[in-house]
Amino acid sequence: xxxxxxxxxxxxxxxxxxxxxxxxxxxxxxxxxxxxxxxxxxxxxxxxxxxxxxxxxxxxxxxxxxxxxxxxxxxxxxxxxxxxxxxxxxxxxxxxxxxxxxxxxxxxxxxxxxxxxxxxxxxxxxxxxxxxxxxxxxxxxxxxxxxxxxxxxxxxxxxxxxxxxxxxxxxxxxxxxxxxxxxxxxxxxxxxxxxxxxxxxxxxxxxxxxxxxxxxxxxxxxxxxxxxxxxxxxxxxxxxxxxxxxxxxxxxxxxxxxxxxxxxxxxxxxxxxxxxxxxxxxxxxxxxxxxxxxxxxxxxxxxxxxxxxxxxxxxxxxxxxxxxxxxxxxxxxx
Numbered sequence: 443x444x445x446x447x448x449x450x451x452x453x454x455x456x457x458x459x460x461x462x463x464x465x466x467x468x469x470x471x472x473x474x475x476x477x478x479x480x481x482x483x484x485x486x487x488x489x490x491x492x493x494x495x496x497x498x499x500x501x502x503x504x505x506x507x508x509x510x511x512x513x514x515x516x517x518x519x520x521x522x523x524x525x526x527x528x529x530x531x532x533x534x535x536x537x538x539x540x541x542x543x544x545x546x547x548x549x550x551x552x553x554x555x556x557x558x559x560x561x562x563x564x565x566x567x568x569x570x571x572x573x574x575x576x577x578x579x580x581x582x583x584x585x586x587x588x589x590x591x592x593x594x595x596x597x598x599x600x601x602x603x604x605x606x607x608x609x610x611x612x613x614x615x616x617x618x619x620x621x622x623x624x625x626x627x628x629x630x631x632x633x634x635x636x637x638x639x640x641x642x643x644x645x646x647x648x649x650x651x652x653x654x655x656x657x658x659x660x661x662x663x664x665x666x667x668x669x670x671x672x673x674x675x676x677x678x679x680x681x682x683x684x685x686x687x688x689x690x691x692x693x694x695x696x697x698x699x700x701x702x703x704x705x706x707x708x709x710x711x712x713x714x715x716x717x718x719x720x721x722x723x724x725x726x727x728x729x730x731x732x733x734x735x736x737x738x739x740x741x742x743x744x745x746x747x748x749x750x751x752x753x754x755x756x757x758x759x760x761x762x763x764x765x766x767x768x769x770x771x772x773x774x775x776x
Contacts, residue, residue: 470531
C-alpha cells in the first residue's frame with residue numbers, strides 16, 4: 443500500500459475532494475495508535491484507523507464533512523456499547539479537508555531525505571494552519587509521537603464536550619526505515635509483496651537480467667548498492683551465490699552504520715563466513731551484528747512464503763526496538 447501522503451498528493455492532483463483522518467489521542471485500549479491515518483473521499487478510502495463500527499462511523503462523518511464545507515472536525519469517541527466496541531478506551535479523531543498539496547510535497551521531501559521531521563497542525567476557526575519542520579531540532583524516534591496541546595502548550599486529553607479550537611496537534615515522525623534487499627529468487631519474490639505493505643522504503647536488487655520482470659532493479663555490481671544506501675539501512679541478503687552473499691555481508695559490516703544485516707543460511711554457513719570475515723580484517727565485535735540464520739523466530743518451515751513472513755516479522759521487531767522518544771503525559775481538558 444502506498445504511503446498516505448503519496449496517495450493524498452495523487453488525489454489532490456486529480457482534484458478529488460478528500461478528508462484526512464488522524465488518530466490524535468488514545469486513552470486505554472484502542473484499535474490503532476496515535477498518528478494512525480486514513481484518507482476518505484466520495485467513493486473510496488485508503489488506510490485504516492481500526493476498522494469495525496468506529497471506522498464505519500468515522501468514514502460516514504468524513505464524507506459529511508466533504509459536503510458541509512467545514513474545514514475540519516475534532517471528535518472524541520468512547521469505544522463502548524454506543525459503537526458496539528469492547529475496547530473500553532477512548533480516541534480523539536481529527537478530520538480535515540485537504541485543500542492544497544504544498545505541505546504534502548514537503549512531507550514527501552522529508553521522507554526522501556531520511557531525517558526526522560515534525561508536522562504541526564494548528565486548529566483555527568474555519569481553517570487549519572500546517573507547518574512541516576525538518577530542522578536539526580527535530581530528533582528521531584521509532585514510532586510517531588503525537589501530542590495535542592492547548593494554546594499554552596499543555597498536553598490535553600479531550601473529553602466528551604471538548605472544544606478543539608486554538609489547539610495544536612504536533613506529530614514527530616521518523617521517515618519509513620530504508621530496506622535494501624539483495625536477491626530476487628524464491629525468498630525475494632515471496633518477501634517483496636509483504637514488504638510493500640509495510641511502513642518501509644524498500645529497494646530490491648539482483649544481478650541477473652531475467653529477474654527484472656519480478657520487479658528487482660538489475661545491477662552488475664551489487665556491493666556498490668551497499669555503499670550508496672543511507673545510514674540506518676536494514677540489509678537483507680539472499681542471492682543465488684554464496685560468494686556474492688559473502689561480499690555483500692562483508693561490505694555491510696565494514697560500513698558500521700547499518701541498522702540490520704540479515705543473511706540467509708545455516709549455522710554452518712555463518713561459522714564459515716565468520717572465519718573468512720575475521721581473516722579479511724572484520725573485527726570480531728562486528729560479527730554479533732550479523733543476523734544469520736535470518737528469520738529465526740521459531741518457525742521450523744523453510745518454505746519461501748513462511749520464511750518471508752518470518753523475515754518481515756524480524757525486520758519490524760528491529761524497527762520497533764529502536765530508541766523511542768518519551769512523550770509527556772497528557773492532562774485532562776475540561
